[in-house]
Amino acid sequence: MRTFISFIVILSSLIFFTSCENAPDLSELEVGDIADLVEAALQEKTGGLEENINDLIEKLDEITLDSVCDSLYTGGSSYNNPNGLVQGAYTGTWTFLLSCNTFNIPETANFTSFSDATYSTTRINSEDSVAFTGSIEGIEFSSNDYVLGGTYIRTGTQDLTGPNQQIDLSSTLEFDLTGVIVNKGGNGIQSGVGTFTFTGNTPEETYSFDGTIQFNGNGTATVTINGETFVINL
Numbered sequence: 001m002r003t004f005i006s007f008i009v010i011l012s013s014l015i016f017f018t019s020c021e022n023a024p025d026l027s028e029l030e031v032g033d034i035a036d037l038v039e040a041a042l043q044e045k046t047g048g049l050e051e052n053i054n055d056l057i058e059k060l061d062e063i064t065l066d067s068v069c070d071s072l073y074t075g076g077s078s079y080n081n082p083n084g085l086v087q088g089a090y091t092g093t094w095t096f097l098l099s100c101n102t103f104n105i106p107e108t109a110n111f112t113s114f115s116d117a118t119y120s121t122t123r124i125n126s127e128d129s130v131a132f133t134g135s136i137e138g139i140e141f142s143s144n145d146y147v148l149g150g151t152y153i154r155t156g157t158q159d160l161t162g163p164n165q166q167i168d169l170s171s172t173l174e175f176d177l178t179g180v181i182v183n184k185g186g187n188g189i190q191s192g193v194g195t196f197t198f199t200g201n202t203p204e205e206t207y208s209f210d211g212t213i214q215f216n217g218n219g220t221a222t223v224t225i226n227g228e229t230f231v232i233n234l
Contacts, residue, residue, distance in 0.1 A: 029167065031225050033160060034198055034209045036124060038223050039232035040086075041154050041173050042213075046119035047079045047088030049152050049175065050188060050234045052132055055079065057146060057182060059094060060109055064139055069100035077115065090117035090130065101140075109136045117154070128156030134177070145190070148180040171200030180215065189234065190217040 044050040055077050063073050073096040080089045092115025099108040113132040120126070134150015152175040160167040173196060180192030194213040201207070211225040215234075223230045 029207050035230040045086040047090045067106050088119035090115040126158040128154040146182040189215045
């Protein structure tokens with residue numbers, strides 16, 4: 001009987017340790033976590049890239065109504081979405097420098113935008129400093145679309161939660177955008193591409209991920225990270 005009981009104890013211990021070895025470490029960042037962070041950084045409701053672009057274009061529309069070539073324009077911006085499962089807010093400043101063609105018609109606007117931002121989703125709470133620099137072409141009245149390129153950087157801290165998961169993170173998420181088309185009819189991003197780099201630190205690990213973005217034109221974007229593809233909402 002003692003031998004049988006000892007066998008049961010040993011077998012139970014083996015099963016326990018084997019289960020622990022095979023269980024995923026929920027304190028580690030996975031590719032799906034990075035996709036969630038990218039989605040939140042781009043979404044309109046969080047005050048992300050989509051909202052930042054909308055705000056810049058709204059300001060640019062006002063400037064070009066009475067613009068002066070090679071002039072510097074500055075101002076402030078704010079956004080607040082306190083309702084729903086996805087929330088966001090920011091306050092910041094922007095600067096435009098208009099460039100004109102030989103007929104003194106504005107064609108291009110170089111811009112900088114800096115803000116302090118927060119957002120929350122069903123599993124992420126974030127506090128960030130945001131820097132957005134680049135240029136917008138197609139601002140002449142004869143053009144139907146704006147064409148934007150630039151660099152969008154969010155640096156800050158995030159808390160990620162989930163079933164049996166709690167990750168405290170400090171990170172930088174940098175997007176390089178090319179040929180982003182925004183229709184002047186106000187339909188958001190229509191097309192364009194980008195790459196991004198994520199670097200982050202938890203108390204235990206340092207992480208680095210790279211990926212690509214394809215803007216689909218229907219309020220979504222396709223994000224690819226380490227060969228895995230995600231369709232996210234803007």
